[in-house]
Amino acid sequence: MLVQLLINGMITGAVYALAALGFSLIYRSTKIFHIAHAAVFTAAAYFLFLFYNQVHLDMVMSILLSLLCTGILGVLMEITVYHPLFKDEASSSVMLVSSIGIMTIVINSIAMIWGNENKIILSGISNTVKINNPLAEPGSPFKEIILTIPQLYQFFISLLAIALVMIFLHYTKSGKKIKAICDNDRLVEIFGVSLTRYRVSIFFIGSIMAGLGSILFAVDFGMDPYVGMPVLLIAAVAVIVGGVEYFWGAVLGGFLLGFAKALVVWKMSARWENMIVFLLLIVFLLFRPEGILSRKKRKA
Amino acid sequence: MKPILSLLTKIYKCRYSLLLLPFLATLLFYIFTSIFSATGFSSINYPLHMLLMINIYIILGFSVNLVTGYTGLLSLGHGALYGISAYITVFGLMILKISFFPALILAILFNMAVSLLVSLPSIRLKQDYFVLAVIGFQMVVFTVLYNWTSVTQGPYGIPGIPRPDIPGLWNVSEPWEYAILSYLLLILVFIYFSRIDRSSFGRVIKGIRDDELVVESMGRNVNLIKAYVFALSAGIAAFAGALFATSATYIDPTSFTLDESIAIIMIIFIGGSGNLKGVLWGAIFVELLPEILRFVQLPDAVAANLRQIIFGLLLIILMRFKPTGFAGDYDYD
Numbered sequence A: 001m002l003v004q005l006l007i008n009g010m011i012t013g014a015v016y017a018l019a020a021l022g023f024s025l026i027y028r029s030t031k032i033f034h035i036a037h038a039a040v041f042t043a044a045a046y047f048l049f050l051f052y053n054q055v056h057l058d059m060v061m062s063i064l065l066s067l068l069c070t071g072i073l074g075v076l077m078e079i080t081v082y083h084p085l086f087k088d089e090a091s092s093s094v095m096l097v098s099s100i101g102i103m104t105i106v107i108n109s110i111a112m113i114w115g116n117e118n119k120i121i122l123s124g125i126s127n128t129v130k131i132n133n134p135l136a137e138p139g140s141p142f143k144e145i146i147l148t149i150p151q152l153y154q155f156f157i158s159l160l161a162i163a164l165v166m167i168f169l170h171y172t173k174s175g176k177k178i179k180a181i182c183d184n185d186r187l188v189e190i191f192g193v194s195l196t197r198y199r200v201s202i203f204f205i206g207s208i209m210a211g212l213g214s215i216l217f218a219v220d221f222g223m224d225p226y227v228g229m230p231v232l233l234i235a236a237v238a239v240i241v242g243g244v245e246y247f248w249g250a251v252l253g254g255f256l257l258g259f260a261k262a263l264v265v266w267k268m269s270a271r272w273e274n275m276i277v278f279l280l281l282i283v284f285l286l287f288r289p290e291g292i293l294s295r296k297k298r299k300a
Numbered sequence B: 001m002k003p004i005l006s007l008l009t010k011i012y013k014c015r016y017s018l019l020l021l022p023f024l025a026t027l028l029f030y031i032f033t034s035i036f037s038a039t040g041f042s043s044i045n046y047p048l049h050m051l052l053m054i055n056i057y058i059i060l061g062f063s064v065n066l067v068t069g070y071t072g073l074l075s076l077g078h079g080a081l082y083g084i085s086a087y088i089t090v091f092g093l094m095i096l097k098i099s100f101f102p103a104l105i106l107a108i109l110f111n112m113a114v115s116l117l118v119s120l121p122s123i124r125l126k127q128d129y130f131v132l133a134v135i136g137f138q139m140v141v142f143t144v145l146y147n148w149t150s151v152t153q154g155p156y157g158i159p160g161i162p163r164p165d166i167p168g169l170w171n172v173s174e175p176w177e178y179a180i181l182s183y184l185l186l187i188l189v190f191i192y193f194s195r196i197d198r199s200s201f202g203r204v205i206k207g208i209r210d211d212e213l214v215v216e217s218m219g220r221n222v223n224l225i226k227a228y229v230f231a232l233s234a235g236i237a238a239f240a241g242a243l244f245a246t247s248a249t250y251i252d253p254t255s256f257t258l259d260e261s262i263a264i265i266m267i268i269f270i271g272g273s274g275n276l277k278g279v280l281w282g283a284i285f286v287e288l289l290p291e292i293l294r295f296v297q298l299p300d301a302v303a304a305n306l307r308q309i310i311f312g313l314l315l316i317i318l319m320r321f322k323p324t325g326f327a328g329d330y331d332y333d
Helices: A002-030 A037-054 A059-087 A092-114 A149-171 A173-183 A185-190 A195-221 A228-242 A247-267 A270-287 B002-013 B015-036 B045-070 B078-094 B100-122 B127-147 B175-198 B200-210 B212-217 B222-248 B258-271 B277-295 B300-321
Strands: A128-132 A144-148
Touching (some): A002 A037, A002 A149, A002 A173, A002 A195, A002 A228, A002 A247, A037 A059, A037 A092, A037 A195, A059 A092, A059 A195, A059 B300, A092 B258, A128 A149, A144 A149, A149 A173, A149 A195, A149 A247, A173 A185, A173 A195, A185 A195, A195 A228, A228 A247, A228 A270, A228 B127, A247 A270, A270 B100, A270 B127, B002 B015, B015 B175, B015 B277, B045 B078, B078 B127, B100 B127, B100 B222, B127 B258, B175 B222, B200 B222, B258 B277, B277 B300
Antiparallel strands (some): A128 A144
8 A cells, every 4th residue: 555655656746846847947047936837737738628628639739739838828928027027127026926917817817718617638547557566465455556547657758858857957058058047147148148038948948847747637637727726836845845956856855745745645635635735845944944955055 | 165175184184084995985886886787776785795895805905914015025825814713703603602802802813823833934034935835824724624624614614603793782783784893893903003004113014124134233033023923914814804704604715715815915916015095995996896897797707717817917017017006105126
């Protein structure tokens, strides 16, 4: 039972890690606490619903199209709202409040167009895969670990996407420029890098990552207009718990929260899984506000 | 003519005359809708209920103004504080069987205690983390209210909440009595607030908002003051929660979502924060907007979403072009 839950936790954790990495990318480089990431997350699922269930394209095509639309949505947010504020050197509170505004607009527009109720993309029961559990005691009812096909997709696609983004960030020239923007954007601008262009691409990549996570969840569980907010909370908490100063921190935090939620589901009930996220946040804010991974700082 | 004019100027200059605004706004709205609607003048109970709701929102606006407008801490958890106090009032009235005012005091104390739970760990960190912790708090409170069915009855809500009363003196039941009760509580909050506005404490918290370091170098414990302000604000929110629970006589968790928190903070973003008058204008706008949408005959489901969309648009536009709001002192910079 425990092994099954831990594996489930790892799979959801992988998707959280993906969303958290997207959030971290935007937060670290632009210093915007991008609450509208929640709206981007929700929108991606509905784009998929639009293309697959309403326009009836095939699955791969509709996923690609909805990822593109999600990326464009993120870029639109940057161009229309954040960038003018950035040019005016607005404070982070102003950015945050504007972000809340964007979130409200997008989520309520979705609710207005598609309704508040739950939507399902694939109907029917998904196929499962059974793996022998090497740790099970003989005679226990949990001899096999049961995974659904969507779960396998969730895990491997998330890992692949995380790996790709990490390779991009750490080993390509543009990725290194993004990392430099995280440290000091004005200095990078002095060296002739167009901040405007990089911010647009950061929003594009970050939004696509959230969208991918959202699509992976939506295919499995369906969605309603309010799926984004809990995931945003998890992503933001994952970034803080894992450590704000590293991209790996977001990934680590995502997996940690996945496990923590699985344990709560096991010990208590699935209804309380949002609680553990908040508790972890409070515990970390109290005892280790810099997160698990952190640079050693010289005492000022 | 002259004495009347001087009297009017006096009324206009007195800050307590601001309290007439909700009444005047409701009256204007009532007359306006009666003229333009097909059925003519409708029952007076409806505008009285609106007046009550405006007063509730003004109290909430003052509450969030204290934290956000005066002290500069962005709070997206006032919907939760509002909800907790509503539920605690109901708990006091229905389970402890105490009357309205003791239940209100219970709700105030409980709210203050809960607020410390959130503020103490998060307040010494930077703004973003505080906001995150408060949003987290908002969502957890909603989860608890929704899922702890043995106590809150979850999504079914709690019906049959007793009406507020002062034993032996006053049984509040008619809409006009509610309006008066809400005015009484509002006046209490307003007096308290105008005192804070002019006091040295008010200057200290505005100082924290404008430059924390300066206040700290004057030997004040900034984090302690912030936590204290957040607790005070939670206490003020309890007035609104108690009023709402006993006037609606039915509560369920969907009244206390993140959307509600956003609506509450809209009060000070539209009206303007850091002073007294902004809250009144903002609350009147936030409460009248859905009524206007209803008046132009939009279906309820669309109107709810449209209201939030308008709020979102206003947030973005105001932040870009007029961050002080329409009558505010502080621009969140």
